Amino acid sequence: MNNAHLYRGSLATIILKLLNEHDTMYGYEIVQRVDELTHGELRLTEGALYPSLHKMTAQGLLEVKVIKIGNRIRKYYQLTESGTKETVKKLAELEQYIKTMRALVNPRFR
Template structure:
């Protein structure tokens, strides 16, 4: 399931939701949090995560803080004010999509 198109289409919403809850995170931390939370069902690759983070940053949804940790520079991502608004919007859209999808999947056949 880790490479499914459904998951890829939800990646930015997942990242935004995590950042809303955690405040700030670095890339590897995001991948591990998703892996742990889904008991390994969803695995975010660097090839999927970093382009998503860079696009969200370019769109003004995320800001980056660079810190030196163990003699290495680490980029921490956090939501901007615009990002907070966008996160609420994306979560609402995803919830509505899931609700509609469930209605279609569990559609009961008409009798008569």
């Protein structure tokens, strides 16, 4: 997508929303779900996703569960209580932002 930079500020919100809906997910699963939901319009890269996951974990918003599947180690992420509260806050902020942008782009939405 040419406008991927518009999504950068929303990456944490996207991750929080998906984890709120799906309880636990691993990184590649998040990438695939975003691709499905956006019909390929937004493509997350590992270089964007994993630093965000690590930062959110360090902030206490996510917990990580490591599970061995065959010979592979998979890290599953899930929301903490703080992460659930932050999800509500971030979604409200995003809704307000969308409303404001809609009013700027098309004044009839005011």
